Amino acid sequence: MQRRDLFRVLAAAGLGQLTSAHGATPRLEADPFQLGVASGSPTASSVVLWTRLMPLNPLNNPWARETLDVRWELAADPGFAQVLRAGTVQALPLLAHSVHVELQGLPADTHFFYRFLIGDATSPVGRTRTLPTADQAVDRLRLGLASCQRLGNGLFGAYTRLIEDGVDLIAFVGDYIYESGAWPTAALPRGLTPASDLGGYRLHHETHKLEPTLQAAHAAVPWLVTWDDHEVVNDYAGAPLQGLSSGDARRRAAAYQAYYEHMPLPLSALRRGLAGLTQTGDELRLYGRQAWGRLAQLHLLDCRQYRSAPACTGLRGLVAPDDCAGLQRPDRTLLGSEQEAWLLDGLADTERPWQLMLQTTMVAPRRIPFGGGHRVWIDGWDGYPASRQRLLERLQAQRTPGAVFLGGDLHENWATEIRQPDGKPVATEFVGAGITMKSFFPRMTPDILAANPHARYADGSACGYALIDVTPQRLRCDFRVVDSLATNTPAVRTAASFTVEAGQPRLVKT
Ligand SMILES: [Fe+2]
Structure with a gap:
């Protein structure tokens, strides 16, 4: 500095x-x-x-x-x-x-x-x-996709195997800590009290950073980091700060400061210094894009900080769309208007075969069967359908080749084809399992998969990460799952693999 x-x-x-x-x-x-x-x-x-x-x-x-x-x-x-x-x-x-x-x-x-x-x-x-220069011919990229590491749930041994897989970069797409704390467990003998102030958020980050496997993963390769809600507080929407009490704003600023202190971020991320963190629009800037030579564009997105408030409330965030007034309102946004415009402009890049969008939750619709009808989970993109539709229309209008969303948050592995309402596929998506967070309802996953024909794979039975291999001809995703959270050296296996051919937004099971 x-x-x-x-x-x-x-x-x-x-x-x-x-x-x-x-x-x-x-x-x-x-x-x-x-x-x-x-x-x-x-x-x-x-x-x-x-x-x-x-x-x-x-x-x-x-x-x-x-x-x-x-x-x-x-x-x-x-x-x-x-x-x-x-x-x-x-x-x-x-x-x-x-x-x-x-x-x-x-x-x-x-x-x-x-x-x-x-x-x-x-x-x-x-x-x-x-990174390679933007105009450099590059024939491969291997990316590790990680998310959702709750230390109280178990050890971060997945990172031991992720490093052995020889990745060029690790993309961490949210829930680096869980602010709600944890009771004492074998992996976290002293437990963690909930974080609500600067000292509390620092303690959570310190506790995680003491883990040897996480340290080894940070020391092995550079990381691209974005966050979800639990770096601050469950299911929060960052944009309408004017709707927060001064206590909420102070809490958010404390969480953002602790995040900056513990991540390899440039000082320019603090747009107006620390004081800016309490003010609307003077944020901790995480989103940005980098080219991996002429092979891929990496768009790192912030899906939390600028989002509109939830359209309605529901039990555990699940709502029947028809019962949620305002869900479809076109002015509601997941990315915030500035980031959304920035992303749409960036997707005009049709030079490279791949546009990889590193984001936090799942972009594809996910209908959850419920009492003869269905519900959607409004903390993800299903809570911001107009925002998603603008993105899909731009991808279709520009014929953006190789648009692939890479996300987390569900604590399950998912592979989907993202389609326009007329059924035309415009992108593919891979969501990786949590490092230690497990699916909340793993036994429901097969029913949810069956209710979403655009989804080709879903499994919530294990923790792990996704390995994304990119070449000019195809992109491959290996869902890597570990057999134990009780050891720093778990066995790992590939639960499923899919490829996407360049220019063809369809999944091929391998
Ligand atoms: Fe999570």
């Missing part, structure tokens, strides 16, 4: 007095890098390196109010014999001593190793990479 940028954040937060002019090197009684390292938000010329200094006992932190100087190194080899770049960055108490190093001007399509140092302590070594 550059000094002038730091001061911009601090000025916006009104907390400039908390920092000293120069950082310090404290007496470190134990490893301050116990939360590991991470990298993310990669482009063809840049990447963000992350760590956070934390004492062994956060309740007795001798450097709690000190700004610390942290050295970073980027190298071509894991032994750091050939250090390519190095520098010093300040870790601020205001940001929980998190460190975000934004490297610019890097060569494209290149792997690097990185680490942090303070005093006698050295962090674990991370491995990262830059």
